[in-house]
Amino acid sequence: MTDNFIDRLCEAVRKGSVLTGKDIDSRYYHDLAGRPVAQPRAVVRPRTTEDVSALLRCCHREKVPVTTQGGMTGLVRGALPNPDEIVLSMELMNAVEEVDTSSGAAVAQAGTPLQKIQERVEQEGYMFPLDLGARGSCTIGGNISTNAGGNRVVRYGMTRDLILGLEVVTADGMVLQGLRKYIKNNTGIDLKQLFIGSEGILGVVTRAALRILPAPKERQVALCALPSFALVISILGMARKLLGAELTAFEVMWNEYYRLVLERVNGVVRPLSVDYPFYVLIEASGDDADRIHADLDKLLDTAMRANMILDATLSTSNASAEAIWRIRDCSLELARTFPYAARIALDVSIAIDRMDQYVKTIVARTKEIDPGAFTIVFGHAGDGNLHIELHHEHTPDRRHELERLAYQITGEFGGSISAEHGIGIVKRPYLKISRTSEEIEAMRTLKRALDPNNILNPGRIFTM
Template sequence: MSEKIIQALEEAIGAEHILTGEEVAGRLFQVWVTDRPLEAKAVIFPRTTAHVSEICRIAYQYNQTIVVHGGLTNLVGATAARPADLVVSMEKMDAIEEVDPVTRTMTVQAGAILENIQSAAREEGLLFPLNFGAKGSAQAGGFISTNAGGLRVLRFGMTRNLVLGLEVVLPDGTVLSSLKKIIKDNSGYDLKQLFIGAEGTLGIVTRAVFRLQELPKSRNSAFVGCRDFDQVIRFLKFADQNLAGALSGFELIWGDTYRDWTSPPSPFAPPLPHGYAFYVLMETLGADPDKDRDTLYDLLEKALETDLILDGAPAQTESDLRWFWNIREDVAVLNGLCQNAQHFDISLPVTFFGSYVEGVKEKLAAQLGLSRVYAFGHLADGNIHFIISKPDAGPELRDRINEIVYRPLQALGGSVSAEHGIGLDKKAWLPICRTPAEIETMKLLKKTFDPKGLLNPGRIFD
């Protein structure tokens, strides 16, 4: 069957768009894993929605499984493939088709890279507010399919809040296209929402219309130090109340994580001295550079006077801005300090942040002897990231760590995935944050859209 389906695909979209044999092994399945080659029957590079439709139609005819590849920046095994799978890489569909300054929208293909999307918007005096560390590699189809969040969810919401229109190819090749530029449309079901965050299990995203904002005229940031979690929470409330909607980022870094992030061999010097229990990196976006800078300085001064923070360092130049945010975005620094790094992306009510993290750290140390545990995250939207260093990469230790990190979330009303998705790695833990009725409804949707189970098989649930 392999030869027949490859021949059918070559006839449909052209042999020049298909890799087979040894050429497949020369590719990665994840940018963070460089010592394991991709395994797949073939890798296909569509250039149009029509190509994707033909690929799906032929795969459906031959009962052929498909794994979709974007920028390969995922952390949950979502792009791993088996030798019998076809890989469909969206990297050639990278066009930014239109930026419309009147409707403040942008139409892109699924392979468009986030950093390029941001730049195209900026050239028109507009802002695409989604932002996270992997922006130089992550593609539109991927961050739509995982409903990515990032550094500005506090003000602009998740990817879901930025998508106005979507074009998707269903597993049988049907093209479902609604690329409208309108914000309000209550004409029946909002079908695009089914595919945002579905991890490519219901259809392949091929094009999207994004909502843009006017480009801010000012951007200000500051690092602050706090003595305890209660002080952090009080400062967040104070900042949000006094910045008149300008607060766009509020990143929390635990003290030991900040210390290692800003100590040799890290390339980053610390903006504030080491020794505080918590550090916050905050950002404001506004329309008046002088006024907005003074407003932030006044806020920090009042916060110091009223014991809401212990220390503060505002970014005074563009160089400072880059320095501050490069620290937060360069997670590779922490990865480099870890042995067999294990990553977590969880969410829970902000009320429980402090006690939950301390409990996890205590159990990891007492039960497993693990002391290098880095914690940081998006405080205002309830999202914590862990990076845990461990002596071996075996499944037994991995599972014991998972138990310590994930199990408490059930009682706290949390989630095992805030923004990275479930993929292959977290599906055993899905019942922690979803009821049996919810999971059965998800499976019903999967069966409806993909009755043969061909698209991204095994993701989210079996």
């Protein structure tokens, strides 16, 4: 294929950064299940912010669409290229440039894997609190563009709460240099907020100043079995009260999740029997190991005396804490033991006092359509966020019917159709369940203002 645009692109960015034809590895255009989409026109792998700027200037001028890629762990097909798009892979911009403990900030390039940042910061006795199962592959740029949540939101907030400053390249190649380390900076419109969670449609994040905190010396984890969801809510209230800010995670697993993890995923220990209706993982952190242990112990003891929990175990070492976390962390491994095409992954926010009824409604109404359907439910109960794997008979028609039904029920329960995964392509048809038409119109207004040629991740979230 002769492609003059590619020649001009190669002139704009350094030639070696542009891959075309057979040089394009399949990972740039295959989904999580290994299925390909159309091969992109080219893959550009910038090494500097100036490269990103040159690339976007070129694409803006010639109205060529660009898909930005991080670690490709997203769950809404947001980073898979459409036909004829250029892929902008941030994988070569993967350095932690600075760890500044006196300001409580680390600076990393957007393509840096989350775990690399966590480990670098830990060397200084600090922590970057964002944590999620995909930590080894996902990049901080992807975390920012999706406003990732994860395991510690109950204490440290979402990615948005951990960003001090961003360097962003806009659609026309302009560099917004906002890489500042202040906690407080009320100097006009806080532009960085626009680029956090907007899935790359308004600009390309190239570097970030991240908030870091002194790492707590001690983390301990309890796993409890409960007879009802009402008691899950009660023990959450009790944990907030007794542990206060020591509470760093509160995760819930329905029976099916716990049981199937133990049946189907390798290398998982079984701290409690698989017969209980609900399991709750509670993490407490702090510097004083004795205090953390005593506080968790008191929580379990109080709950046990009040007949709230049926059984419980408390970690006695880092290894046993990790073994408990592994149960909750291997959700994707569990999902992969089922056929990809026969599962629908929901990620919803629901008021906690309606969660139980919501799940029961999803189960009952999906079974009406597909008697073989079943659900695996788990999530971040402390944040009002559930993940539901809805498994069904493998027929495409049935899939869409079930998906539509599930989101419709989410709307009926006043929930959000995306707590943390984003909209991408997969949830675009359902966006109007969670946002008003005026809000979606305001989003379009912003998109037109910042990306008038609609070149950045076009068609993600909404169509123009």
